Amino acid sequence: MSQRKAIFVTGGASGIGRAIALYFGQRDYFVGLADIDEAGMRETLDMVGHGFVFQQALDVRDRAAWDRALDGFATAAGGRIDVVANNAGIPLGGLLIENNEEEITRCLDINLKGVLFGAQAAYSHLKQTAPGSCLLNTASAAGIYGTPGASVYSATKFGVRAITESLDAEWAQDGIKVRSIMPSFIDTPLLDHNANAMSNDMIRRRVMDAGLEITPVEEVAKAAWDAVHGEKLHTTVGKTAKTLAFGARWLPGRLRKQTRSAARPLLR
Template structure:
């Protein structure tokens, strides 16, 4: 029997790379998609030949989606069991300081890219009764000052996920989302501001938890194999999930702490 297959965007680094390796180690065929060809080579170098396909693509371009998914479906032997809509960027800072062009880019990648993935992959996943997994964020539980537009895109991903999980039930397609907090990816290794501290160092000094990227890959595996609509990853995300449902006033206080941490970046 042909191995199950998952197509992962943003597979060149961070969460996408860790998840690709995690699924491959468990016998899945993995479609590696990223806009950065060199980073795709890095991910592919840790996988066995015949266990993956490689696709340089921009999630904002539906024609590139169509080509990549067609080639992936062929390379996987006709299998397409899961789509991991993971590609995204983490632009932060005060809303008033963000250039309009960067705002457009953030929305186009973080939300429109997810919509494009759903549109283009749905015919394959209806045929396989598969799973759509989207990368959300703990910032999708409550609007995060200092990350306002990023937070808004993750709210949008969360809303889309919840709605489509209901709509697509008639197709036996499960739609779910990961909701991680701060994750230990190369993005947090960057030096920020006028100091020589990295983003991760500043977050830790602000008292914010940073979860290992392996925890997100493990959560992605569990999400694809469960009926949950969204999965918080890390203590921060689990706290925000709880507060958003039962203690909204306390969530405002937690949001101010996150604002202070994001401003430190």
């Protein structure tokens, strides 16, 4: 088995996945990239800038494809995988009654089923490099308290949080760490998508109009590193996430009132 540690990152073509790949690659990890965007992965590969990079087209909704991707990466990485970053995800905003069946199903399948499939496929590889190996799930501030105008997305990220907590208990005896990062609004290309199929509003505009901060993606990459190498189960990233976590724990009544107030403009 190779002595160089290895990380496999889904959603590695851009945004948080790319930032995690770069951060770990700069710290001597062998990096595996997975995405449906092959051109974007090639760009990330060039940015990592050395020979210890592997890329694989992967639709995280395809359970069998997960096994093929991880087996291929393990071979390329000298027989080991130390970290699997379950990062691939898509946004979905707008009122629930505005969301159509197709986009609800797609969001649930990618953001939730994809994480479950990734965990199943990763287990045997991470057990082999335990203790100290890690499944890192990308949750969200929307998994701390439900976000008005993003009920489906919030449901998936609450699910990712639950998966993390469940597997933290299930896999502890195997020496496998299970962690999540919970970013708020991060400066990635996802912010430039429409909120949903019925909307012409970009997510970035909605965030800015609400007066919320947009956190640099590099902060998420550092948080991912700290989560993998630390003991904290959930790592919040950005002011909004930290404020929500504090409010949900210590001021739930006030947070509920603030959330209802924030929802009023969406209902007009």
